[in-house]
Amino acid sequence: MNRLSNKVCVITGAAGDIGREAARLFVSEGAHVVLVDRDPSTLAKLLTELGSTHAVSVVADVSNEQEVSDFMSLAVKHFGGLDVVLANAGIAGPAGKTLEQCSVEEFDQVMTVNVRSVWLAIKHSAPLLRARGGGSIVVTSSIAGLVGAGKAGPYVTSKHALMGLAKTAAVELARDKIRVNTVNPGPVESRMMREIEHGFTPEDESKAKKGILSTIPYGRYVRTDEVAKMMLFLASDDSSFCTGSAYLVDGGLVAI
Numbered sequence: 001m002n003r004l005s006n007k008v009c010v011i012t013g014a015a016g017d018i019g020r021e022a023a024r025l026f027v028s029e030g031a032h033v034v035l036v037d038r039d040p041s042t043l044a045k046l047l048t049e050l051g052s053t054h055a056v057s058v059v060a061d062v063s064n065e066q067e068v069s070d071f072m073s074l075a076v077k078h079f080g081g082l083d084v085v086l087a088n089a090g091i092a093g094p095a096g097k098t099l100e101q102c103s104v105e106e107f108d109q110v111m112t113v114n115v116r117s118v119w120l121a122i123k124h125s126a127p128l129l130r131a132r133g134g135g136s137i138v139v140t141s142s143i144a145g146l147v148g149a150g151k152a153g154p155y156v157t158s159k160h161a162l163m164g165l166a167k168t169a170a171v172e173l174a175r176d177k178i179r180v181n182t183v184n185p186g187p188v189e190s191r192m193m194r195e196i197e198h199g200f201t202p203e204d205e206s207k208a209k210k211g212i213l214s215t216i217p218y219g220r221y222v223r224t225d226e227v228a229k230m231m232l233f234l235a236s237d238d239s240s241f242c243t244g245s246a247y248l249v250d251g252g253l254v255a256i
């Protein structure tokens with residue numbers, strides 16, 4: 001299992017359900033990882049699990065330009081270079097509220113954490129990836145980046161914005177052999193979905209889940225390991241000619 005051997009990867013949102021799974025898989029495939037999150041305690045547990053030979057962790061805010069620049073540089077200082085960025089940190093925002101009900105603060109927070117962060121990740125990783133002769137940037141969007149949904153307006157808007165951002169970066173960076181793609185998972189069996197289900201039907205979260213499940217041809221949520229495997233494909237040289245595209249892991253949800 002050496003699909004990422006000698007590759008140095010920055011993973012943001014590493015303490016989250018998807019980020020942890022990706023970090024485990026990437027390390028098992030030989031990667032050295034810089035784990036980034038704002039949650040220090042989960043990050044510390046993950047670092048203990050993965051071991052300090054293959055991993056280093058940074059508590060940072062992915063929407064802060066200086067902090068992004070610092071953790072990208074750390075990859076070079078600690079492991080000698082940067083090959084892969086998994087820009088994965090994100091928040092659900094106000095689930096269950098219509099666009100009319102959202103405040104400016106709620107809207108701006110989602111756009112700042114979900115969109116500005118990815119632009120900053122691209123901006124500050126591109127020179128380092130270029131210096132290595134190329135690399136891969138994998139952006140976690142969502143099926144919410146491809147189709148609309150009511151009562152999740154800021155999230156849907158932010159995940160659509162990532163599609164434009166990734167495509168632009170793919171075009172601008174192709175000459176440097178830097179590939180940029182999005183992973184678009186459907187609803188994942190995860191903490192974030194519990195938060196969203198609660199936002200939709202606070203009186204009984206299972207009601208929202210039942211409704212969502214009825215829209216998925218496979219009849220279940222995506223597992224985090226299924227998302228991580230797609231991230232591995234895009235991070236590795238197996239996807240050497242793939243750039244500027246969206247990779248769905250959604251059990252057929254968008255096919256209907």
Ligand code: NAD
Pocket residue numbers: 012013014015016017018019036037038039060061062063088089090091092113140141142143184185186187188189190191192193
């Ligand atoms: P999660 O909440 O478990 O993980 C997100 C992580 O991002 C958390 O550890 C959080 O601390 C971190 N984070 C949030 N804001 C941050 C900030 N400003 N700076 C640094 N870290 C920050 O959620 P997840 O399910 O693992 O989601 C990961 C990504 O996948 C997100 O971009 C999410 O939108 C996307 N996604 C999730 C689902 C799902 O159903 N869970 C579906 C499609 C896409």
